Structures are given as C-alpha cells and as structure tokens.
Amino acid sequence: MPGTLAWKNTALVEEVERRSGTPVSACFQCHKCSTGCPTGPEMDFLSSQVMRLIHLGEEEMLLGSRAIWLCASCEACTTRCPMGIDIAAVMDTLRMMAIERKADVPNARGQKFNRSFLGSVRRHGRVFELGMIAVYKLRSGDLFSDVGKFPQMLAKGKIRLLPRRSADAKRVREVFRRAEEEDEKR
Amino acid sequence: MKYAYFPGCSLESTAWDFDRSARAVCRALEVELEEIPDWVCCGSTPAHTTSASLAVALPVLNLQKAREMGLPVMAACASCYARLRTANHTVRGDAEERARVERITQSPYDGSVDVRHVLDVLVNEVGVNEIRRRVERPLSGLRVACYYGCLLTRPPEVVAFDDPEHPTAMEELLSAAGAEPVEWPLKTECCGAALSMTGAPAVSRLGHKLLSMARQAGAECVAVACPLCQVNLDLRQSDARKAHGYFPETPALYVTQLLGLALGLSEQELGIGALTVGAGSLLAACHAGVAAEAGGAP
Numbered sequence: 001m002p003g004t005l006a007w008k009n010t011a012l013v014e015e016v017e018r019r020s021g022t023p024v025s026a027c028f029q030c031h032k033c034s035t036g037c038p039t040g041p042e043m044d045f046l047s048s049q050v051m052r053l054i055h056l057g058e059e060e061m062l063l064g065s066r067a068i069w070l071c072a073s074c075e076a077c078t079t080r081c082p083m084g085i086d087i088a089a090v091m092d093t094l095r096m097m098a099i100e101r102k103a104d105v106p107n108a109r110g111q112k113f114n115r116s117f118l119g120s121v122r123r124h125g126r127v128f129e130l131g132m133i134a135v136y137k138l139r140s141g142d143l144f145s146d147v148g149k150f151p152q153m154l155a156k157g158k159i160r161l162l163p164r165r166s167a168d169a170k171r172v173r174e175v176f177r178r179a180e181e182e183d184e185k186r
Numbered sequence: 187m188k189y190a191y192f193p194g195c196s197l198e199s200t201a202w203d204f205d206r207s208a209r210a211v212c213r214a215l216e217v218e219l220e221e222i223p224d225w226v227c228c229g230s231t232p233a234h235t236t237s238a239s240l241a242v243a244l245p246v247l248n249l250q251k252a253r254e255m256g257l258p259v260m261a262a263c264a265s266c267y268a269r270l271r272t273a274n275h276t277v278r279g280d281a282e283e284r285a286r287v288e289r290i291t292q293s294p295y296d297g298s299v300d301v302r303h304v305l306d307v308l309v310n311e312v313g314v315n316e317i318r319r320r321v322e323r324p325l326s327g328l329r330v331a332c333y334y335g336c337l338l339t340r341p342p343e344v345v346a347f348d349d350p351e352h353p354t355a356m357e358e359l360l361s362a363a364g365a366e367p368v369e370w371p372l373k374t375e376c377c378g379a380a381l382s383m384t385g386a387p388a389v390s391r392l393g394h395k396l397l398s399m400a401r402q403a404g405a406e407c408v409a410v411a412c413p414l415c416q417v418n419l420d421l422r423q424s425d426a427r428k429a430h431g432y433f434p435e436t437p438a439l440y441v442t443q444l445l446g447l448a449l450g451l452s453e454q455e456l457g458i459g460a461l462t463v464g465a466g467s468l469l470a471a472c473h474a475g476v477a478a479e480a481g482g483a484p
Contacts, residue, residue: 073234073380076374179240
C-alpha cells in the first residue's frame with residue numbers, strides 16, 4: 001500500500017515473539033516501561049527503544065547492547081505495559097540469543113556472573129556463595145571490588161567457608177544436562 | 187498451620203538472620219515449618235536469563251518434593267518465592283512446557299502445590315488481629331519505611347497476595363506490632379537486585395534514592411522482606427553515601443526481625459547482630475519509650 005511503512009525485516013520480531021511467548025509487535029511506543037525502569041539511566045537503549053529495535057530487525061545492535069544486561073528483571077515494565085507485553089521476558093530472550101550467537105557483549109559481567117552462579121548450583125545443588133564469587137572475580141577480572149567488606153561479613157557469619165551440598169546434587173547435574181538438550185530443541 | 191519450608195541459598199549465608207528470624211517468628215505464632223529435605227537452588231535470576239528450561243525445572247524439583255510431603259510451601263526469599271510461583275504458573279498454563287519439565291525432572295508435576303511468602307502467611311493466615319494480641323513489646327514510635335522491592339508483588343498474574351503498585355501487608359503487620367509506618371512513594375521501586383555484583387553504579391544510585399527518600403518521608407529505618415534488598419540497602423549503604431551524598435545511617439531490618447522484637451523475642455534469637463548498619467540505639471530508644479509509658483513516665 002503506498003504511503004505506509006512496511007516492516008522490512010520481520011525475522012527478528014517473529015523469533016523474539018515465538019521464544020518469549022509475548023506480542024512484541026503490539027508495542028505502540030507509549031514509553032511507560034522506560035519511564036518506570038529503575039536501571040534506565042545506565043542503559044544505552046531504554047526498554048521501549050529495545051521494543052522498537054526489534055520491530056526494525058536491528059539484531060546486531062540489540063544483541064551487542066548494554067541494556068539487555070542492565071535489566072534487573074524487576075518486572076515493573078511487564079506489570080505496567082498497557083499492551084500486556086512481558087518485556088522482562090523479552091530481555092531474557094535477547095540475553096539468551098546474545099550468548100547463542102556469540103554477540104560481542106560490551107560488558108560481559110552479567111554473563112560471567114550467571115555462568116559462575118549456575119556452575120555452583122550444578123556442582124553443589126545450591127549456591128556456594130564464596131566459591132561462586134571467587135570464580136566470578138577470576139572470570140571478570142574484577143578482583144578488588146568489595147574486598148573491604150569481606151572481613152566484616154566473615155565476622156557476622158554472612159560468609160560460609162564450606163559449601164552445603166544438597167544430597168540431590170547428582171540429580172541436579174542430570175537436570176542441567178537434560179535442560180540443555182531441551183533448550184537446543186526450542 | 188504447617189508448611190514445607192524452602193529457605194533458599196541466601197538464607198544459609200548472607201541472609202542467615204532472615205532465616206533465623208523467620209523461623210523464630212513462625213515458632214512464636216505456632217506456624218509449623220518442616221524444611222524441604224535436600225532442597226536445591228531455585229536458579230534465581232541467572233537461570234531465567236540463561237535457560238528457559240532450567241528456570242522451570244529447578245523450582246519444580248523442589249515443588250515435587252513438597253508434593254510428596256503433602257504440604258503447601260512457604261518461602262522467605264522474594265526471589266525464590268517468585269521463581270517457585272512462576273514455575274507453577276508456567277506448568278499450569280502451558281502443556282508443552284509441562285511435558286518438557288516432566289521429561290527433564292523425570293517425574294510428573296501438575297503445578298498444584300501452593301507457594302506462599304512468609305509475609306503473606308503472617309498477614310493472611312495468622313492474621314493481623316492475632317498478631318496484635320500477641321505483641322509483648324510494641325515498637326512504639328518506631329517510624330519505618332516498608333520496602334517491598336520488586337518480586338513480592340510483581341508480576342501480579344504470578345504472585346498476587348497484595349497490590350502490585352501500592353501493597354500494604356507490611357504496613358498492616360508492623361502497625362499491629364506498634365510501629366508507625368510512613369507513607370512513601372518508592373516501596374515497590376527495585377533496588378537493583380541481582381545487579382549487586384555486576385552493576386554496582388546502578389545499585390549505589392538506587393540505594394541512595396531509596397534510603398534518602400525513606401529519610402525524607404520521616405522514617406528512621408527500613409523494613410525489607412528479601413535478602414537482595416537487604417544486602418543492597420544495608421551492606422552497600424556506605425557505597426551509596428560515598429557515591430551520591432550524605433543521608434543519615436538507616437538500618438534495614440527484615441520484617442521478621444522487627445515483628446520478632448515486638449513479640450518479645452531476643453535480639454540474639456532474631457540475628458539482629460548481623461546488620462551492617464546497627465539498629466541498637468534505635469531499638470533501645472523505642473523500648474525505653476515503651477518502658478517509660480508503662481511505668482508512668484516521671
């Protein structure tokens with residue numbers, strides 16, 4: 001139809017909608033999500049801009065953005081969206097796509113934290129915080145932040161020196177393996 | 187009243203004071219808790235941002251255990267609570283996801299085990315009137331900002347024991363305990379949550395915004411019900427002050443610690459000593475006020 005703007009590249013919006021199970025194409029740019037986003041000031045794209053970039057098929061720009069890793073998953077956007085878009089789920093989907101496609105993540109700390117956290121769960125069935133933090137610090141190179149807090153936390157019993165394993169840790173490892181297989185089929 | 191208790195990983199380390207005070211308060215109010223044997227991590231934010239399958243499977247492992255116990259679940263950590271509820275929501279609403287999680291866990295699950303948060307149990311099961319009756323040392327004059335953060339009330343299709351934008355359960359509970367909750371606008375604003383390790387600048391900014399607003403509203407302390415809120419507002423409070431400017435030291439206590447004090451439990455029984463920003467002088471002033479009133483102040 002002359003005079004209308006056609007969506008030229010719909011592959012991205014279709015994939016994100018299928019994987020997140022939420023109607024991203026319904027976004028009409030009211031910006032309510034961005035207005036209430038607690039980490040908006042640190043983001044390179046606000047959440048409403050992320051929705052628009054999905055419409056425009058800007059995959060590379062999105063998967064390499066800082067915004068997707070600065071989402072705190074607080075669900076304010078999801079709760080408030082007048083079109084019922086689960087924006088927090090869209091952020092999760094974009095993070096998973098960024099990892100799968102080995103996008104050039106500008107600040108990979110979020111991803112390194114996730115790997116360290118889940119590695120601890122896979123090993124012990126529960127998070128062993130001290131071990132998890134040590135692995136994260138080595139991976140991220142962020143060795144010295146919070147070191148000053150350590151003695152006080154230790155004195156207050158807030159750091160356990162040994163992991164408390166769940167007796168079901170072996171089963172958890174199997175669950176991780178089967179979950180990976182299922183994720184590949186999605 | 188009996189629940190299968192899911193403490194979660196934080197409550198074994200950084201939030202042991204939440205675990206201790208939640209158990210102590212439940213004991214005092216005759217809410218029986220039986221810890222889920224060999225519970226495993228709920229996966230929290232790292233799982234749901236990494237793997238859609240794992241995000242459901244890890245909570246379901248615990249829900250299957252609770253089903254064998256024949257009990258509803260009570261969680262204390264807001265993130266565990268939200269993950270367990272979200273897994274139920276997914277399993278109930280999506281047959282394909284249910285089949286997938288049953289393949290992964292190799293065990294059936296229909297999403298029917300109810301999951302409650304300790305705040306929900308206290309306000310809606312024990313009840314505010316019963317709690318008021320049991321108060322031994324009212325928190326008279328203690329001005330507190332009740333802080334819910336994000337996952338206790340959001341998203342409402344999944345959690346839903348209180349209003350997502352203007353919850354009041356904590357205010358009702360602490361009013362019954364004799365405290366004076368203040369009106370303030372940021373009670374459901376996120377603290378930066380899981381960015382605690384990876385996004386320190388955002389967490390400092392949000393901590394400063396929340397705590398200075400609580401102060402402006404007249405509060406002397408903040409009540410929380412989530413281990414991440416507590417860490418971000420307490421352990422990281424000095425970072426917020428350093429980065430964004432002065433506000434008075436403001437203790438961030440678990441709601442179960444404040445309630446426990448009102449029920450007459452000792453500071454030791456409630457892990458009050460674990461706070462980074464101590465509440466000693468504040469609580470002493472509050473109890474001195476009560477004693478003076480009781481003794482007919484000179």
